[in-house]
Amino acid sequence: MVRALGALLALVSISAVQAACLSARESKPQDWYAWAKVLVAADVTGVSQRSRYDVLALRVVEPFKGPQLVETLTLEVPSTFWQGCKLERPKAGDRVLAALNASNDANVVPLDASYADQLRAAKPADAIVAAPAPKAAAAAVRCVESPVYGATVKVESCEPAGGGMFLRGELVRAVRENSAAAVAGLPVPESGRKYALFKPSGKCSDFEKNNA
Numbered sequence: 001m002v003r004a005l006g007a008l009l010a011l012v013s014i015s016a017v018q019a020a021c022l023s024a025r026e027s028k029p030q031d032w033y034a035w036a037k038v039l040v041a042a043d044v045t046g047v048s049q050r051s052r053y054d055v056l057a058l059r060v061v062e063p064f065k066g067p068q069l070v071e072t073l074t075l076e077v078p079s080t081f082w083q084g085c086k087l088e089r090p091k092a093g094d095r096v097l098a099a100l101n102a103s104n105d106a107n108v109v110p111l112d113a114s115y116a117d118q119l120r121a122a123k124p125a126d127a128i129v130a131a132p133a134p135k136a137a138a139a140a141v142r143c144v145e146s147p148v149y150g151a152t153v154k155v156e157s158c159e160p161a162g163g164g165m166f167l168r169g170e171l172v173r174a175v176r177e178n179s180a181a182a183v184a185g186l187p188v189p190e191s192g193r194k195y196a197l198f199k200p201s202g203k204c205s206d207f208e209k210n211n212a
Contacts, residue, residue: 021085022107024097024115029122035107036099038066039127041116042073044094054079056090056108058098064119065127066100073098075106104205148178149189153197158204165199 022031032039042058049055058073075098082089090096090108097111097119156169174189182188189195 022099022109023085023087024109024111029115029119032097032099032119033065033122033124033127035101036065037102038070038073038098038100039064039119040066040070040073040098041111041119042096042098044090044092044096046092047090049079050076052079053077054081054089056098058096061095062116062120063128064123066129068128068130073100075100075108077106077108146183147176147180147188150175150177151189151195151197153195155207156194158207160204164201165204167197167199168194170194 022035040058040060041062041064042060044056045059046057047054048057053076056075056077058075060070060073063070081087085107087109090110095111096108097115099107151171152173153167154170154172155167157167159166171189171191171193173191
């Protein structure tokens with residue numbers, strides 16, 4: 001993950017509502033750590049609606065599990081989630097515990113200081129994933145001076161990041177999209193090889209039915 005990680009986007013299906021019904025009153029901290037891949041204390045900065053979903057904008061106050069440098073989190077939660085889990089719909093200014101599991105199911109519940117202390121005390125040693133150290137650039141160039149390629153990739157894995165996605169998979173086709181001169185040391189994408197790429201927009205769920 002990088003410092004510019006702006007938002008992780010989670011889509012929660014209606015069928016997953018019951019599976020996501022953990023609470024701060026009845027669930028132990030260990031239950032949250034076992035269920036979630038991302039677990040944070042956060043302040044609600046905005047609540048809006050999109051069709052049948054409530055869109056929660058969150059400012060991360062403290063990460064309990066997941067990437068170390070997540071600063072904001074955006075969750076799309078079905079409007080039926082609150083009634084199904086017997087929870088009050090959050091409003092701007094509320095402090096909440098926000099969780100996202102490996103299936104991109106989300107849970108958002110009120111969080112008080114005492115339960116935050118319990119989560120802190122129960123935090124596994126490997127709960128927080130540090131951002132990887134940056135690698136040396138193959139060539140020191142400005143983006144406007146280097147070739148730009150559009151690519152079709154057969155996606156094998158996807159990880160949300162910075163409002164976009166990190167994709168890994170086999171390159172099916174690459175098309176050069178500008179006329180900048182080739183740069184020594186800058187690799188040219190080759191069909192049939194596997195790459196890690198960053199896509200600045202979209203959702204990993206876009207690739208569930210069409211993985212290209």
